[in-house]
Amino acid sequence: MSGEHRHAEPDKLTKNQALVFHALEGSEKPLGAYDLLDALRGDGLRSPLQIYRALDKLIGMGLVHRLESLNAFVLCIHCGEEVRPDNAAFTICTACGRVTELNDSSLARLLAQLAEATGFALEQSTVELRGLCAACQAA
Amino acid sequence: MSGEHRHAEPDKLTKNQALVFHALEGSEKPLGAYDLLDALRGDGLRSPLQIYRALDKLIGMGLVHRLESLNAFVLCIHCGEEVRPDNAAFTICTACGRVTELNDSSLARLLAQLAEATGFALEQSTVELRGLCAACQAA
DNA sequence: GAGACATAGGTGATGTTATTACATTCGTCA
DNA sequence: TGACGAATGTAATAACATCACCTATGTCTC
Numbered sequence A, B: 001m002s003g004e005h006r007h008a009e010p011d012k013l014t015k016n017q018a019l020v021f022h023a024l025e026g027s028e029k030p031l032g033a034y035d036l037l038d039a040l041r042g043d044g045l046r047s048p049l050q051i052y053r054a055l056d057k058l059i060g061m062g063l064v065h066r067l068e069s070l071n072a073f074v075l076c077i078h079c080g081e082e083v084r085p086d087n088a089a090f091t092i093c094t095a096c097g098r099v100t101e102l103n104d105s106s107l108a109r110l111l112a113q114l115a116e117a118t119g120f121a122l123e124q125s126t127v128e129l130r131g132l133c134a135a136c137q138a139a
Numbered sequence C: 001g002a003g004a005c006a007t008a009g010g011t012g013a014t015g016t017t018a019t020t021a022c023a024t025t026c027g028t029c030a
Numbered sequence D: 001t002g003a004c005g006a007a008t009g010t011a012a013t014a015a016c017a018t019c020a021c022c023t024a025t026g027t028c029t030c
Helices: A015-025 A033-043 A048-060 A105-117 A134-138 B015-025 B033-043 B048-060 B105-117 B134-138
Strands: A064-067 A072-075 A088-093 A099-103 A121-132 B064-067 B072-075 B088-093 B099-103 B121-132
Touching (some): A015 A033, A015 A064, A033 A072, A048 A064, A105 B105, B033 B048, B033 B072, B048 B064, B064 B088
Parallel strands (some): B088 B121
Antiparallel strands (some): A088 A099
């Protein structure tokens, strides 16, 4: 798989990118593109495309992850760091909706190995685990 | 994570389920719900809901998998077997669109372990690997 | 067979997510 | 200043998915 994301600080974001970034930052749960749009109408954003463009850039910088199974987006937990790993996996609680990012190097290795075994050139992986978080099992 | 899918033979499918099943069977690549609808209009299917309902059942039986990152569907490679594993992972070639199902028990174990380590009760996992298949790397 | 129940199907409308096309503005650098 | 690439603004539309409501079919029991 490819390397890590380097040196794309939250500083030098454009206006729209910063708006989307901070909206995600303020949310416990993943947000959909249209959730973000609704949240940012007061800041002058009017069209889905504005959101999607900002998200694309943020994802490209490794600051945001897309959750394929939710069609939603979360901040990378490493977004304040210089170098961000690109091997994220996620747990998604089907009860409370909270998402946790895991970065496990043995998982990354195993996926790389599985791909290699079939001659597949791995570029990107999506790992999303559904179930109940500890808190929701207790409840 | 949960067990396997048992004894849901392609025999006892309803008419719509069988139509969708055979349409997927005849396709090299994953098909979207609306692809299926277009393919099956000649057989009397007219609405997306008919497709989605059939897909839901087929997925429930373990005969079909949904690819979250493509919003598309493929047959399970074990669909002719008595017992189907529920630990599928997929490679998705970004060049030719072909999808390959992998069933690796060490991956399943590792995911279970990762989940357990954080107290997460794993119910279902989505693993989708993007890159180039062997054929497309050669080309 | 009649009644009750569960599962499946048919249809139209609607909701949600994502992209296309095209024009404009901004930032940087020669 | 002028040129270029990146970012933005806007409307329209495409692609994916579900809701609400009603009808049909199969099965089990009496």
